[in-house]
Amino acid sequence: MDDFSSKKREIYNSIITDNDQHKKIEIINSREKDDIVEILKLFTNVETVTRDFSLTYKNAITEALPNAKQIVDRFHILKNLTDDLCNYLKRTVSDRIKLYKDTDSSYKDVLTKRQQDKIDTANRKWELIKEAKQLYQDKHTKTSIAKKLGISRVTLNLYLSLDEPPVKDSNCILDNYIPLIKQYIIDGKKTKEIYEEMKKNGYKGKMTVLNMHMKSIRNEVKNNISYLKRSKIKKLFFYNLEDINNENLKQDIIFYLNQNEELKKIIELEKEFKNILFSKKTDKLETWLKKAKQLDVIELNSFINLIESDIEAVKNAIIYNFSNGLTEGFNNKTKVIKRQMYGRCSFDLLRLKILV
Numbered sequence: 001m002d003d004f005s006s007k008k009r010e011i012y013n014s015i016i017t018d019n020d021q022h023k024k025i026e027i028i029n030s031r032e033k034d035d036i037v038e039i040l041k042l043f044t045n046v047e048t049v050t051r052d053f054s055l056t057y058k059n060a061i062t063e064a065l066p067n068a069k070q071i072v073d074r075f076h077i078l079k080n081l082t083d084d085l086c087n088y089l090k091r092t093v094s095d096r097i098k099l100y101k102d103t104d105s106s107y108k109d110v111l112t113k114r115q116q117d118k119i120d121t122a123n124r125k126w127e128l129i130k131e132a133k134q135l136y137q138d139k140h141t142k143t144s145i146a147k148k149l150g151i152s153r154v155t156l157n158l159y160l161s162l163d164e165p166p167v168k169d170s171n172c173i174l175d176n177y178i179p180l181i182k183q184y185i186i187d188g189k190k191t192k193e194i195y196e197e198m199k200k201n202g203y204k205g206k207m208t209v210l211n212m213h214m215k216s217i218r219n220e221v222k223n224n225i226s227y228l229k230r231s232k233i234k235k236l237f238f239y240n241l242e243d244i245n246n247e248n249l250k251q252d253i254i255f256y257l258n259q260n261e262e263l264k265k266i267i268e269l270e271k272e273f274k275n276i277l278f279s280k281k282t283d284k285l286e287t288w289l290k291k292a293k294q295l296d297v298i299e300l301n302s303f304i305n306l307i308e309s310d311i312e313a314v315k316n317a318i319i320y321n322f323s324n325g326l327t328e329g330f331n332n333k334t335k336v337i338k339r340q341m342y343g344r345c346s347f348d349l350l351r352l353k354i355l356v
Contacts, residue, residue: 001051002327003031004334006347013347014057015334015354016040017327019050024330027351033060040064050324052076053310072313073324074277081303082237085270088299089234093263097228099252100186100221126165136160173205174213181210185221228252236267265295282315330354 001016014028014036028039033056040046041064050071051057061070128149135145146156174181177198184194191214195207232249233256244250257264269292276284289307292300307314337353 001036001049001057002324002331003054004331006338006350015327015330017330019048019322019326022326024355027354029347029351031056033063036060037064048316048320048322050322050327051313052324053080053306058310058313069316069320070313071316071320071322072310074317075323075325075328077277077307077314077317078274080306081270081273084299084303085237085266086234088266088297089230089263091299093230093233093260095230097230097233097256098186099226099228099255100182100224122165129159129162132156132159172213173203173209177201177203178217181214181217182221185218186225226252228256233263237270240271262295262297266297266300269295269300277318280319282318285315285318 001014003012003014005012012031014031015024016026016028016039017024025043026039028035030036031054036057037060040060043065046065046068048069048071049061049065050073051061052073053076058070061068128151132145132149132151135148136142140148142153142156146153149156151159180198180201181194184197189197191211192207194214195203195210198210228249233253235244236253241250241253244253257267269288273288276288285307289304292304334354337350341350341353
């Protein structure tokens with residue numbers, strides 16, 4: 001059984017269907033408990049009744065058909081779960097999430113243009129040194145080698161004495177502060193604010209050193225930032241992660257979930273509940289409820305309270321294959337009939353048209 005509105009938010013009716021015979025049985029001009037009890041008492045051989053979480057329907061069925069097994073429709077169970085979890089997502093996750101995938105680079109990976117030019121020059125010089133060494137091994141005179149390479153003999157002698165590139169790597173005072181600087185950039189802090197924070201964390205260098213490297217550090221942070229929409233995470237309440245075809249999106253979601261342990265656990269609980277709902281094993285439900293309570297999430301607690309308030313009907317939904325699908329289908333047809341009759345007919349005629 002289910003309800004539908006004759007006048008939205010004002011007048012509601014109830015429809016009763018036979019799941020075995022696949023037909024409509026009765027239309028009640030009310031969804032009040034006493035009116036529903038009166039009609040339900042006419043049906044004495046009812047063994048199961050499917051419904052939503054309506055407390056009115058629950059009490060009416062209990063009074064009129066005390067021996068009938070009440071079953072909450074699985075669709076309504078899952079809809080309540082996903083609605084609550086979507087509310088949790090809205091409360092805890094921003095609409096556009098900034099993801100920073102740090103490459104864990106040190107100062108040596110965040111070079112200024114001047115430093116990069118210095119390294120390029122050193123590499124070119126090393127190639128020249130290797131060529132000079134080769135010519136010298138081939139018995140060319142130092143004078144001819146110097147003339148060919150366009151260098152002085154003093155420089156040639158220096159080159160021939162080198163066994164490794166002339167520029168050695170050197171540490172910078174910023175090395176240990178690179179991760180901290182990146183985090184401050186992500187947080188939206190300006191250079192002066194970053195400098196003040198670094199001083200609090202033991203930085204002894206000058207602001208000019210920081211200024212010299214800030215552009216390179218900002219560019220690296222920018223290149224490692226991507227954005228993830230909340231609506232993409234919401235899809236995980238309806239689909240499995242493996243079903244997402246976009247590989248980049250899938251990796252972004254995995255990256256974010258690894259940072260948000262609570263959301264990751266909630267999604268795992270949601271998938272587990274769906275499996276339980278179709279498992280035919282009611283004992284797993286009690287275990288799931290205990291695990292869900294441990295998270296102590298407001299929206300999840302709301303769903304737990306709803307389940308526990310109608311626990312027997314939910315367990316019956318796990319055991320039996322009955323659903324409210326047939327009734328919902330008839331309600332959709334009822335909407336078409338209502339539109340055709342809009343403003344012209346009484347409830348009695350509406351009832352006859354639906355039952356025909």
